[in-house]
Amino acid sequence: MTKIVVVHTGPVTVEPLKAQFAQQLPDARVVNIVDDSLLADVRTAGYLTPEVTERLYTYMSNAQSMGADIILNACSSVGEATDLLRGMIRTPIVKVDEAMAEEASALGARIGVVATVSTTLEPTVRLIGKKAAEQGRTIDVTECIAQGAFEALLAGDSAKHDDILRRAIIELADHVDVIVLAQVSMARLVPALGSLPVPVLSSPQSGVGAVRHALSRAA
Template identity: 45%
Template sequence: MKTVVAVYTGQGLAEPMRDIYRELLPDCRIVTIVDDSLIHDVVKAGQVTPAVTRRLIQYYQNGAEMGADAIFNTCSSVGEVAELARGIVDAPIVRIDDAMTYEAASKYERIGVLATLPTTLEPTKRLLRRQAEKLGKPVAIVDGLAEGAYDALVGGSPERHDQILLETAERVAGQADALVLAQGSMARMEERLAALGIPVLSSPYRGVLAVKKLLEEAGRGR
């Protein structure tokens, strides 16, 4: 049985991801590491701090020690730490948004990025640009920061969060060929946002597909 260690910086995404694991990785052991102080510290500082970086790398190393065949980084805000850790940790690390951003950069010229936090928006934009550079094609990125949505959510008003996100998407959709949802927790809004008439890409399903592909390729290589 293959082992996948999924690292979360908050509680919100872990439960919805379980159905995706059951569908795509039914024969894998899924080990979950959750430290919700991580995203709290990132939001408070407005960036990924050295302390957050050290803790995350330690979690990745813990995953490798658990015998992980793959480590799944589920938080876009700290995805660049996952890239850094690839040269340190003795287990392959998959970013949840790698496949999503590659698909967006390969298919579309104008990409709207929706996020409720600047700490997620900026890393996602940087990743999109790097994916486009790899493909050798130009892309235009439209900022879709849904200001106030995160505060509404943590303040216990999910309906207000969704409304702010929808209003932001409506503004961005007129300037973009597709929308990218920078946070995995936004995937539940994908169908609703698709009513705007342009493609909407989210990361959870695509991220787990990338993990599955990595495990299959490793198995064939043996």
């Protein structure tokens, strides 16, 4: 049986990804490693610290020892650590937002990125810029922080989180060609957005799709 280990920096990414694995890779065994101190430490410092990267290495090394066929990094805030760890871990590592960034940079020149924490916004913007450069495309990125949304979600007020985020997305839609939701936890809002003039991309579906494609290539 295929074994996939997912490394989470908080509990809010577990269920959205579990649902996607059930749809796309129903026969795989998915093991979740959750350490909510990782994102908390990144947010406190304001950037990805060496200590967080070291702990991520430990978790991914453990995943390798568990016999994982592939590892999924579920958090954009620590995604850049994956670039380093790919050279240290033998097991293939997929970043949950990489396929989404590639798609966004191919869809339009004006890209809006919405996040609820700045530590996710900045690496997502850099990732999109990197993918656009690889495609030889010139892009303009509009950054948007939905202030107060993440705190509402942590406090258990999902309705407030959704309201803040929905308004931010709708306002941004008139000024860009495509909108990227920078966090897995934001994806559940997409069905409730209704008709918008631009596509809205979220990472759970494409991230798990990238896992599926990586597994098929390795087969």
